Amino acid sequence: MDGKKITLKDIAGRAGLSINTISRALKDKEDIAPATREVIKTLAKEMGYVGNSVAGSLRSGHTRTIAVIVSDVANPHFGIMVKDIEQAARKHNYTIFVINTEEDNELEERAIHTAISKNVDGIIICPAQSSTENIEFMKRNGIPFVLIGRRFNDETDYDYVICDDEKGGYLATKHLLDNGHERILFLNGRNRISSAQERYMGYKRAHEEAGLTVDPLLVKEVGYEPGDTRKTVKMMVENESFTGIFAFNDVIAWEAMYVLQMMGCRIPEEYAIIGFDNIHSRMFVPFPLSSISSSKGEMARRALDILLRKISEPNEKKSYREVVDTTLIWRVSTIGNNEN
Amino acid sequence: MDGKKITLKDIAGRAGLSINTISRALKDKEDIAPATREVIKTLAKEMGYVGNSVAGSLRSGHTRTIAVIVSDVANPHFGIMVKDIEQAARKHNYTIFVINTEEDNELEERAIHTAISKNVDGIIICPAQSSTENIEFMKRNGIPFVLIGRRFNDETDYDYVICDDEKGGYLATKHLLDNGHERILFLNGRNRISSAQERYMGYKRAHEEAGLTVDPLLVKEVGYEPGDTRKTVKMMVENESFTGIFAFNDVIAWEAMYVLQMMGCRIPEEYAIIGFDNIHSRMFVPFPLSSISSSKGEMARRALDILLRKISEPNEKKSYREVVDTTLIWRVSTIGNNEN
DNA sequence: TTGTAGGCGTTATCAC
C-alpha cells in the first residue's frame, strides 16, 4: 500500500496466481472463473492497485493522451479553449498535456518535441507562426495534429479549425462605421499571425465598402505583454484623432478601456470600443464590451473531433479546413443603451 | 520519416551498429568514440528521431510528468496558477497534465486515478473537498502530492500551499468597515471549501473588532455557475439593506458589479465592492476592482518546488504547510479617487 | 480456466 507502486506482479504474488490471470480478471475477460475474478478484484482494490497505462501503451502503441499547445493558458481566450478541449477529451478517455509557447518559436519547437517524445496520440496547437518549420516537423514525423485559431495560407495543407476572422474584422469595423465612427484605431495582434492578417482584411473591406481608405497610422500591432497596449493607447490618444477602437481580442480591449478611463475619457461617448472573442459569454465583467463571438467551445470540440478522427483513421487522406462562423455582439461599449 | 515512428532500432539498422551504441551516443555518454557519436547524431536528426521517453520511463521509473488538478482552467484564478506551474515545471523539464474537476467529487476521483495510471511523478491538486477520501487515496497510494489553495483542518497532515485566507477576509472586511460600511454582503464560495471557511473567519473577526456582529442573512454561498451570483445579488439588493460587498473571488465580484450596473446602481457610491485574487495584476479590466492579492505566482512556484522536493526525496518525512501572505489592494470600486 | 512466452522501446550492467 504505502510506498512503492502496486503492480500486477504484486497481486499475483499475493494471490498465488499468474500475472496474466490477474490482468485478465481485472479487465473482465470472459475466460476467468467468476469466483477467481471476484477474489482478484477485491484483492486489487484492497491493495490500492491502479493500472500502469504507460506500460500498456508501450505495447498497444497509443497513450490516450494528447498535447494542447497554446500561447498562454492564463489568457482567458486560451483558458476557455483548453478547458473545453479537456472536457471533450475526458469524455473520450483522453488526458491532455498543456504546454505554453509564450508565442516563442523555440518554446514551440520544444513543446512539440516533448509531446512527441511522450508519445501523445495527437496534438492540437495554436501555432506561433514564426515559421512553418515546427509544423513541417510534425508533418514529417507523422503525428496527427490540428491547428486551432490560426492557419497557414500558402499552399500547405495543414488541417485547421479557425473562426471566420475576416468576417469578424469586417463586422466589428462595419459596426463602428455604421455608428458614425470614421476613424477607427485597430489594435491588432502580431502581424505574423494569420488571424491578425485576416481580421485586418475585414477591417479593410468594411472601410472600402463605406468608400473610405484605411489610414495606416491607425493600425497598430500590440504584443501580449500588458504594458504594450497601455503605451500604444496612450500614445495614440495623444497624437492621433479617432473615435472608434477595434481590438484584436477582449483582453486588449479591456486594457484599452482601462487606460482610457484612467485618462478621463468616456466610453462610448468619446471612444466606442469593440473587442474579439466575446469572453463576456463565459465570464461577466463589469463594463459590457461589444465583441465578436468566435464560438471557442465549438472550435475546441471540432478540433478535438478532427484530431480523434485522424488518430483512429490514420490512412484517411482527408483535409480538414473548418471555419466557424463569427457574429457581432453589441453592448454598451459601442452603443450607450442596450440591455446585454 | 513519414508514417511510423523512428526508433533506436531503425537508426541502429541504418548505421550498422547496436541499439545500445545508438542510445549511448545520443545521450552523450563518454564511452563512445567522438566520430561515431557525430555520425549517429547526424543520422538521428536526418531520420527525424524523437526519443520515446515513455519507454524509457518504464525502466527509469519516473516520467518527468506531473498532474495539475483544478476546478476549472477557464477561471482566470486557476488559469494563472496553471500557467505559472507549467512555466516553472518546464524549467525543470517536467510536463503537466491538466485535468478539471468542476468541483465534483467523482471527477476528482477519476482525475487522480487517471494521473496515477499515467505514472505521473506527482500531483498538484486544488481539492474539491467533498470528502477526504480522494486525498486519502493518494496518501495510501504513495504518490507525492501537494494541495494548493485549500487545506484540511482536522488532524490530517497533507502538505499544502495556501494563501492567508483568514487575513485576506479580515483585510477586505476591515477595509469596508473603515470606509463606513456597516452592513457588508459576503458573497462567499462553497461552505465546504477551506478557503471559504477561513475568509469567513476573517470577515467575522473584522466585525467583532469593530464591535459589530455578523448578520447571517448577509452571508451567502454562491457556486461557480454564472447565473448563481446574478440571482443572489438581485435578490439581496431587493430584500436586504447593505452598502458593502465582499466577494469570494474577483470573478464573482465582477459579475456582482455587472448585475448592480444593470440594476442602475452606482459603484462605489451606492455599493462598495471588493474581491479576492487580484486578477487585475495580470489582466487589466476596465473597472478597477479592489481586491486581496494572494500571490498566485508564488503559490504556484512554491507548490511545484515542494512537489519536486518530495519526488526527489521520497523518504524525507517532512511536512509542508505554507501560508503565503495576503495584502489589500484598493482601487476605485471601494473608494472613488485612487489611481491604481 | 489458467499459465507460459515474447515483445513494445529504452536503459543499466556487464562482457568482449
Next chain:
DNA sequence: GTGATAACGCCTACAA
C-alpha cells in the same frame, strides 16, 4: 569503444 542481455509492467497469442 561497442555489443549482448535482462529488465521495466503490461498485453496478445498460444499452450496446457
